[in-house]
Amino acid sequence: MAGVASTLAKKRALAAGFGTNANASKYLNQDFQSLRSECLRKGSIFTDCTFPAAPESLGFKELGPNTSKTRGVQWKRPGELVSNPEFIVGGATRTDICQGGLGDCWLLAAIASLTLNEDVMARVVPEGQGFGRGEYAGIFHFQFWQFGEWVDVVIDDRLPTKDGKLLFVHSAEGSEFWSALLEKAYAKVNGCYEALSGGSTTEGFEDFTGGIAENYDLKKAPSDLFQIIRKALASGALLGCSIDITSQADSEAVTYQKLVKGHAYSLTGAMEVNYRGRKEKLVRVRNPWGTVEWTGAWSDNSLEWNSVDFSERDVVKADDGEFWMSYTDFMKNYHRLEICTLTPDTLTSDDTKQWSVTNYDGAWRKGSTAGGCRNNAHTFWMNPQFKINLEEEDDDPGDNEVGCSFVVGLIQKNRRRMRKVGEDMHTIGFAIYEVPQQFHGQREVHLDKNYFLTHAQKARSETFVNLREVSTRFKLPPGEYLIVPSTFEADLNGDFCLRVFSEKQWKSAEVLTLCDVSSTGTDIKTDGFSLETARVMVNLMDDNGNGQLGLGEFATLWKKIQRYLSIYKKNDMDNSGTMSTPEMRMALKDAGFSLNNAIHQILVVRYGEADMTIDFDNFVACIMRLEMMFKVFMKIDTANTGSIELDIHQVRTFSLLL
Numbered sequence: 001m002a003g004v005a006s007t008l009a010k011k012r013a014l015a016a017g018f019g020t021n022a023n024a025s026k027y028l029n030q031d032f033q034s035l036r037s038e039c040l041r042k043g044s045i046f047t048d049c050t051f052p053a054a055p056e057s058l059g060f061k062e063l064g065p066n067t068s069k070t071r072g073v074q075w076k077r078p079g080e081l082v083s084n085p086e087f088i089v090g091g092a093t094r095t096d097i098c099q100g101g102l103g104d105c106w107l108l109a110a111i112a113s114l115t116l117n118e119d120v121m122a123r124v125v126p127e128g129q130g131f132g133r134g135e136y137a138g139i140f141h142f143q144f145w146q147f148g149e150w151v152d153v154v155i156d157d158r159l160p161t162k163d164g165k166l167l168f169v170h171s172a173e174g175s176e177f178w179s180a181l182l183e184k185a186y187a188k189v190n191g192c193y194e195a196l197s198g199g200s201t202t203e204g205f206e207d208f209t210g211g212i213a214e215n216y217d218l219k220k221a222p223s224d225l226f227q228i229i230r231k232a233l234a235s236g237a238l239l240g241c242s243i244d245i246t247s248q249a250d251s252e253a254v255t256y257q258k259l260v261k262g263h264a265y266s267l268t269g270a271m272e273v274n275y276r277g278r279k280e281k282l283v284r285v286r287n288p289w290g291t292v293e294w295t296g297a298w299s300d301n302s303l304e305w306n307s308v309d310f311s312e313r314d315v316v317k318a319d320d321g322e323f324w325m326s327y328t329d330f331m332k333n334y335h336r337l338e339i340c341t342l343t344p345d346t347l348t349s350d351d352t353k354q355w356s357v358t359n360y361d362g363a364w365r366k367g368s369t370a371g372g373c374r375n376n377a378h379t380f381w382m383n384p385q386f387k388i389n390l391e392e393e394d395d396d397p398g399d400n401e402v403g404c405s406f407v408v409g410l411i412q413k414n415r416r417r418m419r420k421v422g423e424d425m426h427t428i429g430f431a432i433y434e435v436p437q438q439f440h441g442q443r444e445v446h447l448d449k450n451y452f453l454t455h456a457q458k459a460r461s462e463t464f465v466n467l468r469e470v471s472t473r474f475k476l477p478p479g480e481y482l483i484v485p486s487t488f489e490a491d492l493n494g495d496f497c498l499r500v501f502s503e504k505q506w507k508s509a510e511v512l513t514l515c516d517v518s519s520t521g522t523d524i525k526t527d528g529f530s531l532e533t534a535r536v537m538v539n540l541m542d543d544n545g546n547g548q549l550g551l552g553e554f555a556t557l558w559k560k561i562q563r564y565l566s567i568y569k570k571n572d573m574d575n576s577g578t579m580s581t582p583e584m585r586m587a588l589k590d591a592g593f594s595l596n597n598a599i600h601q602i603l604v605v606r607y608g609e610a611d612m613t614i615d616f617d618n619f620v621a622c623i624m625r626l627e628m629m630f631k632v633f634m635k636i637d638t639a640n641t642g643s644i645e646l647d648i649h650q651v652r653t654f655s656l657l658l
Contacts, residue, residue: 025150025151030050040134044137061194063102072162073161098321102197113240140155140181141185145209147413213471241330259333276307283327356502362495363494364494371383372489379490381448381452393478408474409501412495429485431486459472571587578613579614
């Protein structure tokens with residue numbers, strides 16, 4: 001069944017340690033250690049059927065089947081390309097990442113920055129894997145942050161090649177394969193290689209760190225940006241920069257001083273040197289191509305280095321795609337700078353502070369929660385609403401503006417994966433409103449159309465953009481606020497993750513409009529409750545008939561689900577993670593339902609799988625509908641006779657509820 005994400009379930013899982021980097025969720029339920037152990041025991045080489053060495057894993061358009069770019073592609077393991085393949089040689093370095101025939105320079109710039117921080121590198125590229133005897137079985141794994149949780153992604157080492165060479169990312173050395181394998185794992189998460197074409201470096205930064213990204217327009221940069229860059233680098237932040245293009249013809253055009261337009265670079269260093277009696281600010285930039293370097297002042301062979309103390313010259317290396325340039329030239333030539341901090345404590349302040357972080361999952365659904373932006377005056381109120389409580393002002397205002405600092409990041413989920421079916425990024429943004437005084441202290445607030453028609457927003461995202469994430473930094477007076485994330489147009493389906501970073505501790509809650517409940521537990525087979533089941537849950541538990549669940553109603557529902565889980569486990573006699581149809585009959589009896597054979601037959605047909613098993617999600621869907629049926633029956637059977645008569649309106653109501 002199609003799963004519906006649950007904020008509560010995710011919080012419980014995270015609290016239990018699941019989905020953290022230390023205990024990442026297993027992507028597609030593939031366990032690296034057990035799969036590798038099994039291959040080593042059998043003496044076999046792993047083949048990943050979930051991301052096959054086939055055309056569909058390459059792409060769908062320019063890299064689609066039978067296109068010029070994919071014609072003649074062969075998938076080969078590293079041992080078929082070189083005699084002595086290595087995973088990592090002498091530590092991961094920026095020169096291990098050379099771009100191939102894929103427009104994912106944004107990703108490679110992020111990977112290059114990743115190599116500058118050993119701790120971050122060790123999180124994304126787990127140790128204990130390679131091509132050595134006793135460890136190689138054709139299987140590798142990597143970990144990425146995906147919309148609020150870490151996932152462990154397993155791949156085999158079959159890589160796309162053409163004419164005996166890797167088609168995509170490769171190392172300059174040739175026999176080192178960690179970067180090519182990491183790119184493949186990231187392609188798997190996003191559906192195929194071609195889905196990685198085009199993007200923002202911050203996307204890769206965030207998926208490697210779980211951090212928060214900020215974007216700077218260098219033509220409007222703050223006066224202390226060089227200090228911000230140095231501090232960010234010192235704290236292990238990942239930085240990227242680029243030059244805007246004015247037309248498609250400009251894309252990857254090379255300037256006369258060998259800078260590439262529309263190309264994602266990594267910013268890997270910043271320092272001041274003594275130069276002719278004054279301090280000169282320098283920055284170090286890397287081209288993920290591994291070649292094509294800046295030829296202006298402070299480039300590899302420029303005369304400026306002759307006037308610098310010899311001890312400061314050893315930072316210069318020739319022809320590796322990395323180069324130095326003056327900070328002044330950097331600001332003149334580049335247009336964008338992206339900074340992703342590893343933790344949200346070094347955003348733009350010079351003082352290191354601990355910020356609090358909260359993640360929320362949500363969804364836009366046509367006809368219910370996809371109201372569009374403020375331009376859609378009569379539907380905007382339908383969007384999900386998230387309440388935050390800003391209670392304490394910043395310790396050090398800095399700019400003398402008293403208030404509570406926080407950063408809001410809105411990420412749309414899995415849109416790259418949907419490129420295969422002709423969809424791409426939605427245009428997204430958010431608005432922030434002050435909660436009316438009469439609703440202060442209440443968790444269950446969902447402001448209606450009239451409020452938004454008569455009140456102005458207090459703040460908003462800088463703009464609506466068709467990128468994966470839009471993020472903005474704010475400072476507002478203490479108080480209670482609602483964040484309303486939306487697509488620009490109404491009636492667009494999509495899933496999102498809303499993240500709020502605050503300098504001070506704060507309280508928050510989603511104003512519930514739909515009961516998104518996912519089952520928990522690691523010993524049963526489940527992929528989450530369907531939207532249909534969630535609706536039945538709301539109908540069953542919604543005592544006041546407003547189509548929403550209050551906190552008390554939700555707590556009661558959660559207790560019910562835990563009870564059903566206990567019954568399910570008790571009757572799963574063989575511990576298979578599913579129930580057989582006889583086991584289901586016993587489970588329904590334990591739940592208090594005495595049903596005849598005819599009804600059991602109907603339930604098996606409706607809720608059973610082809611192999612006559614019932615998973616937990618279907619079990620809950622079944623039992624919820626039975627509860628609803630009995631609830632409606634008892635409400636109509638006021639005399640407790642055991643039989644009812646229905647008029648046509650009651651029949652219609654009964655049908656809609658069930």
